[in-house]
Amino acid sequence: MGVIDTKNWLKESRNPIELCEKLEKYFHHLQAEEIHHYLSQYGMLRTGYEHWLVKADDSNIWTKANNIFLKLKKRWNGPDVPIFIFPVEERKSFFGRDFKGRSGLSFQDKMFLFLSPDVKNDELIALLIHEYHHICRLRKNPKHEKDYTLLDAIILEGLAEHTVYRTIGEQHVTNWVKKYSKRQLYSWWKNLIVPNQDIKWDHPLFDQLLFGKGFYPTMLGYAIGYDIVQTFYKQKPFSTKESFYLPAEQFVESYETKE
Template sequence: MGVIRTDKWLQAYVKSSGDTMNRQQKWFIEPLCSLFQTDDVDSLQTYLWQLGLFTPDQPVSEEDLSTWLQLHPWSIVKQEYERLRKKWDGPACKIYLLPLINEPPPLLKQLGEKTGITLSHAIVLLIKPTITKEQLRALTIHEYHHVCRLAYTKENEEKMTLLESICMEGLAEWAVKEELGKQECAVWTRYYDEASSIGWFDHFLKPSLYKEGRKSYHTLLYGDPNKGVPLWLGYYVGFKLIESAASKYTTTKNMLTVDAISLYKCSFYFITVR
């Protein structure tokens, strides 16, 4: 458990020769198959590309490797993970740091060109070697909070309700605010004003709060302007929901084990929209 030294994967990949597709599979995808419980290397590779992993046509160079090693994000994440685990009495997990694609899609650019994948027992962080220490700490806080929350709820993607999803995202980013200050919070926490979000909550989210399966309400979480759903709607509402409920529970650690319905009933969304 702990931070996996993927710097060794990076060095092996850069120093090896041959087709970049096969090299990526050997040094980055195959070692993750057991983590994602699959033997289908091609499908896992495609899935990770969709989430932002660098592609073979934009490979990691010697210069990139040098920048990575100078920053040494593994030690930053290790320190943050150990601090948070002690503070929150959190579970042990594995953390993998992998290179983000050179030219991320618009949504990833809005996230500061960094993102994470959280499983119940592991985290995969996709980052650029130019990430700042505080950005990396914020990403680690957010994703490790998910691990802690999942350890309590025992939820999975197929059964998780929309309400739990928006609370989970709000709680994780509230933890970033508590640990680092609002200046390190994700851009979606500042996208809108509360007055507008109340109407959107009533129209878009409230009818589906208890819908199960993250894939079934993906649009409500991330938004889709083409369908009239504001960008990052579920994330923004989740943060504001937790912000309004926080006065009762005081700290992130106290809220970790509070169920989503209780958090919702303490928020102004429940009080204002009935």
């Protein structure tokens, strides 16, 4: 599998719903309109692909992404999954500023990359490391994705970005992991995350705390997850392959002892 040729999909149709009809077989019980709405929430450009397609074709994004994926798959002995590349909605500050024109979404059996045609090679590598780590950890965890708690999610995100840090260096981690002080993060952990750590994805606070929506600090859960994982690693170093199955609760134990 690897990177699917969505370039030709985009050339054949400018209608986003028609594009998402091709994805229906990869989703259970979701129609094209629902898939498009869901992917749009994670950065997929809604309309206007022409300019993006010309630039992305020139920079050969699909081949670059596939080569990176194959190297990671071999290094981690990871699963073979389809990867779909689509334009990112850069006009939204959330994706243009906080994510530098790149975003991703991963499941146990598939990955979506939403990219700027100007994405730099090291940024593409960092995004693929982050997203493919998700897939490897989701595969190793017996818990179903729908049963993930807020704690599971923040550790999942923290581990993925920690893997970027350990693989290609601190300069390639995203802005939000450096945005807050450790004192702030620990305070928010105790006051905001701990009382809600067992909520599931369908709870209204889940996305608000994970992504820092509404009145919560931007990318709150992601930033706390990274700090928790970094704290654990300094006390008990682990390999990338070990990070695929270490329980979320184990990281918290180390974080609590730093008081």
